[in-house]
Amino acid sequence: MTSLQDFGLLFVILFGGVILSFASDVFATGLNFRNVALASTVVAVMAIGQTFVILVAGIDLSVGAMLALSSVLSVGFTIKQGLPVGISIVLALLVGLFVGLINGLSVTLLNIPPLIATLASMSIVRGFAYIYSGGMNITPTPDIFSQFQEATVFGVPLVIIFTLVLGIIAHITLTKTSFGRQVFSTGGNALASKLAGIRVNRVIIYCYMISGFSAALAGILLSARLDAGAATAGMGYELTVISACVIGGVSLFGGEGKIGAVFLGVLLLALVQNAINLLEVPANYDYVVSGLVIAAAASLDVYRRGLVDAGLKRSNSAQKVESPEEK
Amino acid sequence: MARAADQHVLLQANNLTKAFPGVMALNGVNFQVRAGEVNALVGENGAGKSTLIKIIAGYYTPDSGEIKINGESLKFTTKAAHIAGIATIHQDHQLIPNMSVAENISLGMWETKYGFVSKRRESERAEGILSEILPNLDPQKLAKALSPAEAQLVEISKALSENSKILVMDEPTSSLSAVEVDRLFEIVAKLKNNGLGIVFVSHWLDEVFKISDTITVLRDGKLVDSVPANSITRDEIIRKMVGRDIKEVKSTSQGTSKKVLEVKNLSRNGILENISFNVNAGEIVTLVGLEGAGRSEIAECIFGIEKYHKGEILVDGVPISKSNPKAAIKAGIGLVPEDRHSQAMLPKMSVKNNISVALLKSFTRLSWLLPKEEEAIYANMKARLKIKAPTSETKIATLSGGNQQKVILGRWLSLNPKLLILDEPTKGVDVAAKAEISKIITEMATLGTAVLLISSELPEVLALSDRVIVIRSGNISGELIGSSITQKSIMDLAMAI
Numbered sequence: 077m078t079s080l081q082d083f084g085l086l087f088v089i090l091f092g093g094v095i096l097s098f099a100s101d102v103f104a105t106g107l108n109f110r111n112v113a114l115a116s117t118v119v120a121v122m123a124i125g126q127t128f129v130i131l132v133a134g135i136d137l138s139v140g141a142m143l144a145l146s147s148v149l150s151v152g153f154t155i156k157q158g159l160p161v162g163i164s165i166v167l168a169l170l171v172g173l174f175v176g177l178i179n180g181l182s183v184t185l186l187n188i189p190p191l192i193a194t195l196a197s198m199s200i201v202r203g204f205a206y207i208y209s210g211g212m213n214i215t216p217t218p219d220i221f222s223q224f225q226e227a228t229v230f231g232v233p234l235v236i237i238f239t240l241v242l243g244i245i246a247h248i249t250l251t252k253t254s255f256g257r258q259v260f261s262t263g264g265n266a267l268a269s270k271l272a273g274i275r276v277n278r279v280i281i282y283c284y285m286i287s288g289f290s291a292a293l294a295g296i297l298l299s300a301r302l303d304a305g306a307a308t309a310g311m312g313y314e315l316t317v318i319s320a321c322v323i324g325g326v327s328l329f330g331g332e333g334k335i336g337a338v339f340l341g342v343l344l345l346a347l348v349q350n351a352i353n354l355l356e357v358p359a360n361y362d363y364v365v366s367g368l369v370i371a372a373a374a375s376l377d378v379y380r381r382g383l384v385d386a387g388l389k390r391s392n393s394a395q396k397v398e399s400p401e402e403k
Numbered sequence: 404m405a406r407a408a409d410q411h412v413l414l415q416a417n418n419l420t421k422a423f424p425g426v427m428a429l430n431g432v433n434f435q436v437r438a439g440e441v442n443a444l445v446g447e448n449g450a451g452k453s454t455l456i457k458i459i460a461g462y463y464t465p466d467s468g469e470i471k472i473n474g475e476s477l478k479f480t481t482k483a484a485h486i487a488g489i490a491t492i493h494q495d496h497q498l499i500p501n502m503s504v505a506e507n508i509s510l511g512m513w514e515t516k517y518g519f520v521s522k523r524r525e526s527e528r529a530e531g532i533l534s535e536i537l538p539n540l541d542p543q544k545l546a547k548a549l550s551p552a553e554a555q556l557v558e559i560s561k562a563l564s565e566n567s568k569i570l571v572m573d574e575p576t577s578s579l580s581a582v583e584v585d586r587l588f589e590i591v592a593k594l595k596n597n598g599l600g601i602v603f604v605s606h607w608l609d610e611v612f613k614i615s616d617t618i619t620v621l622r623d624g625k626l627v628d629s630v631p632a633n634s635i636t637r638d639e640i641i642r643k644m645v646g647r648d649i650k651e652v653k654s655t656s657q658g659t660s661k662k663v664l665e666v667k668n669l670s671r672n673g674i675l676e677n678i679s680f681n682v683n684a685g686e687i688v689t690l691v692g693l694e695g696a697g698r699s700e701i702a703e704c705i706f707g708i709e710k711y712h713k714g715e716i717l718v719d720g721v722p723i724s725k726s727n728p729k730a731a732i733k734a735g736i737g738l739v740p741e742d743r744h745s746q747a748m749l750p751k752m753s754v755k756n757n758i759s760v761a762l763l764k765s766f767t768r769l770s771w772l773l774p775k776e777e778e779a780i781y782a783n784m785k786a787r788l789k790i791k792a793p794t795s796e797t798k799i800a801t802l803s804g805g806n807q808q809k810v811i812l813g814r815w816l817s818l819n820p821k822l823l824i825l826d827e828p829t830k831g832v833d834v835a836a837k838a839e840i841s842k843i844i845t846e847m848a849t850l851g852t853a854v855l856l857i858s859s860e861l862p863e864v865l866a867l868s869d870r871v872i873v874i875r876s877g878n879i880s881g882e883l884i885g886s887s888i889t890q891k892s893i894m895d896l897a898m899a900i
Contacts, residue, residue: 254767261760264749271708271746272761272814273732331751 084376085324085340092347100354108350110233116346117239118143118294118301122317123324123338124246125176125290128283129190130321131250132263133330134183136284137194139291140313141202142175144306146295148209151217151305161218165296172292173285175201180281198314205307214305221300235297242290247335259283263330320345323373344373410437413568413600414459414489419468421454426833428454429465430624436569436600441591443603443615443632446644447861450621452604456571459602460484460491472568488568492558492575500547505529507546508561536560536590552583556590563594570594571602576610577695588614606693608637608898622646641898645861645890659684662720663853664736664822666705669714674700675877678714682822682853687844689856689864692874692897698857699741701874702824705855706738707731718821732761737815739808741826741857747811748799755781755795758813784813788843805836812843823847826857841867861890873897 097104122139129136146168153164175197182193227234250256261269262279270276299305324341326333348369352362416434420427429451436442444452457463459470461484470477472487484491498507505522508529515521529542537556549557555575563570576584591614595601605611611618612632620627620643627643664682669675675697682688690698703709705716707727716723718734731738740746749757759766759777766776781795788809792802799810808828815823825844829837844867848854858864864871871883873896881896 252772253770254763254772255770257756257760257763257772260752261749261756264751265745267745268747268749269760271706271728271738271740273729274760274763275729331749 085337085344089340089344089347092344092351096347096351096354100351102354103350108354112343112346112350113236114233114301115349116342117235118298119313119316119320119345120239120339120342121242121294121297122291122313123320123342124242124335125287126317126321127246127324127326127333127335127338128250128259128286130318130326130328131259131330131333132280132283133266133328134190134280134283135194135318135328136176136179136287136291137191137314138175138179138198138201139287139294139317140310141198141205142172142288142291143295143298143310143313144308145175145201145205145208146172146292147299147302147309148205148214148305148307150296151214151221151299152208154218155214155216155305161220168296169289169292172288172290172295174288175292176285176288177281179288180284183284184277184280202307209305209307211307213302213307215303217299217303217305221296222303225300225303235300242293243335243339250335255279255282260331263332265331316345319370319373323370341373345369410439412436413438413472415471416455416459417469417471419455419458419465419470421458421463421465427624429458431468432621432624432626434619434626435629436602437617438568438598438600439595440617441595441601441603441615442617442619442629443605443611444619444621445605445608445611445640446621446627450644451624452621453573454624455621456491456573456602456604459489459569459571461489488564488566489571490559490562490564490567490569491571492555492562492573494573494575494577498546498549498554498557501545503543503545504533504540504549504557505542507557508532508542532560532563533557535593550583552579552586555579555583555587559590567599569600569602573604574606575603576605576607584610606898608640611640612637620644641891641894645894659686659851663718664705664855665715665717665720666701667715667717669701669704669711669716671700671704671709671711673877675704675711678874678877678879680872680879680882682855684821684853685848685851686869687848687854687856687867688870688872689858689868690872690874691858691861691864691893692880694859696874696897697877698874699826700877702738702740702826702855702857705731706736706824732818735821736824737761737818737820737822738824739811739815739826739828741830743804743807743811743831747814748807750798750800752799753796754790754792754799754802754810757799757810758784758817761814762818780817784810784817787816788813789839803833803836805832805840808832808836808840809843812840816843816847820852822853822855824855824857827859828856829858829860829863837863861893864888864893865890 093103102108122143126136126139149171150165150168153159153167154161159167179194179197182188182197183190186193224234229237250259258269258274258279261272261274262276266276295310298309302309320341321333321338322328322341323344324333324338326338345366348366352365357365412435414436416432419429419432419434421429432451432455434455444455446452454463458465458479461479461481464479477483477487499510502510505525505528509525516524526542533540533542536559537553540553540557546554546557559570575587579587591601591603603611603615615632617629618632618635618640619629620640622644661684662681663684666681667679669678678701680688690701692698700709704711707723707725707730710726718736721734723734724730728738744750749760755777759780762780763772766773766780778795784790785792790809790813791806799807802810812828828844829840832840841863844854844856856867865888868888869884871888871893872879873881873883873893875897883892883896
């Protein structure tokens with residue numbers, strides 16, 4: 077069932093691609109593909125972390141703000157404070173881990189609903205990005221940023237390879253390691269997992285830390301792309317990232333999802349953006365079109381789940397024995 | 404107690420039969436409700452009380468038989484039951500907590516004026532409805548601010564309409580204090596005098612004797628007797644409930660003298676008081692008691708799910724280090740919880756993953772899972788427990804209840820625990836799986852595991868237990884060993900007040 081769903085998403089992307097290649101001369105060119113892929117990297121890296129959080133039935137709204145804070149810190153520590161580039165980058169990543177830790181603690185120990193906890197941290201983190209940068213872009217970036225951005229391996233931009241490798245690592249972590257199993261188990265039924273001896277709170281906190289870390293990493297990639305530390309960057313990215321996860325079939329109820337499919341979700345959103353640009357849709361329609369695509373993908377997903385559940389029930393009723401006296 | 408044969412029969416059920424796969428829930432039951440009479444339905448769990456009530460209320464359609472209201476055949480739908488004047492109060496509360504009493508009462512039948520809900524009219528209507536039963540209640544009070552008794556009475560008021568003839572109450576006193584029960588009974592007496600026929604289901608025999616005019620006893624889906632309450636004793640009722648054929652008792656105790664579990668003076672505020680007992684290696688000890696007596700709470704304290712404020716729990720003489728499930732598992736305890744769906748199953752995961760989840764460590768090297776070892780654990784348990792699943796990747800949610808329960812049992816068996824706690828392990832599983840699960844439990848004990856069983860099914864208790872500890876209102880009310888374990892002795896200890 078799941079493979080069919082992944083295939084469905086792939087089919088939509090290919091089908092859309094074929095239509096676009098007829099509609100626009102520019103679409104089916106190497107340069108355009110490269111641009112679409114490059115534009116996807118920042119969101120893709122954030123989506124990796126978000127997937128972990130949604131898998132444990134959480135949500136992380138602070139990633140857009142974290143992206144901005146990391147963007148200004150990674151550049152600013154070197155430009156303003158004169159620290160070596162390597163140290164600046166490590167510090168920015170540590171801040172990401174720390175924000176994730178705070179999110180995780182709020183959700184587990186303080187029992188604040190994830191939506192509220194990360195809404196609060198979103199605002200606070202964005203505030204710190206403004207405070208640190210004074211609301212201005214921090215330029216120029218150290219040379220290594222632009223070198224990384226322009227580097228290629230056999231003609232493929234290094235950023236794209238970097239993102240794919242991160243995706244593969246995340247996929248392996250989720251499917252082949254004990255931690256990954258605990259993530260799925262916690263998301264599927266936290267109480268049952270706890271009673272099976274899994275330290276559920278710890279698993280959830282780690283997932284928020286992974287999300288904070290990947291948002292920080294995405295912030296550094298963004299600085300390289302923009303050639304600046306930008307406090308205003310990433311407004312609303314949290315919604316794009318969550319949309320990509322949902323389109324990729326990650327269940328908001330937790331316990332279900334695949335990194336590969338999430339990447340396809342990211343790609344689909346990037347293609348829609350690309351189509352809007354290429355087909356010269358007036359800029360003001362941009363949000364409406366994106367929203368419609370998300371709504372369509374989500375409805376399709378609900379419909380598909382309905383079919384799967386119905387199938388489950390049918391096979392169930394054949395075997396399951398009704399127990400009349402159960403209250 | 405003006406019960407007389409000449410009183411008007413409101414409801415006459417003839418020959419009701421209802422089968423569920425593997426269970427004959429009701430078998431040719433006749434049942435009557437007269438005007439101005441309280442008819443108490445009693446019987447063990449699984450006797451058919453709920454099924455009978457649900458048929459009367461229109462939730463189930465019987466396989467055969469009929470119900471006549473004032474001589475007319477009743478159709479088996481909730482709507483037909485409602486029109487015929489049957490009001491049903493369910494066991495769990497159904498008021499919406501954040502709405503006022505008035506809003507709850509007019510739910511679905513809003514009083515509107517120009518399309519707007521009229522608060523004033525809503526309030527007036529609620530006052531009218533409440534005037535009979537709860538004249539002093541402010542209809543604007545939020546439902547969550549009501550005491551359990553008030554909530555119960557509001558539900559009764561709501562369920563009763565002008566044409567109500569019969570009031571059916573399923574365990575209405577289970578969440579009420581003694582004073583509140585008295586208040587409820589006053590109301591019931593009042594309704595009775597107004598000519599309503601009342602069906603009352605309760606586990607509490609004292610209450611049954613206090614309130615009812617007629618007592619109807621069900622056992623294994625059959626009507627045993629229906630007699631005037633003042634012509635029968637408590638002991639006779641218990642004997643009728645459990646049947647005369649007292650089942651064979653296990654002859655030899657399997658237990659050794661090696662204490663595995665020691666519970667000392669366990670107390671939890673308002674729920675458990677000074678509970679002390681041991682379970683030895685190879686012994687099956689069963690905790691028996693009515694729903695809410697505190698059996699599951701004892702298990703939850705032992706397994707570290709709930710905190711207790713006094714007492715000590717030792718495994719092999721060593722106190723459990725921390726009060727959490729992980730520490731309990733480390734100490735060698737396994738728990739098959741009461742509610743399989745919410746507490747045990749990982750519904751989106753495969754049977755294999757469901758079995759292995761508690762011992763991830765054993766097949767993890769450097770945080771890497773070893774698929775072959777996991778597969779071996781599954782294969783072992785599948786063979787040992789005869790789990791019927793097409794492949795190891797089959798989702799647990801698609802299996803039958805009995806097979807799901809075997810998977811959960813397998814989760815703990817593969818850990819080879821010193822103590823296995825089983826809370827209602829055969830609840831909601833079919834007869835065949837029940838027998839298999841009982842056999843597995845006995846085998847575990849034979850292999851030296853200490854077993855702490857919690858069960859409401861007396862035949863199961865009799866067949867498996869070496870020792871029975873009866874819990875009543877958070878206290879141990881008695882302990883039975885060997886041949887002293889009988890249905891009668893258990894019921895006496897569980898129900899006396």
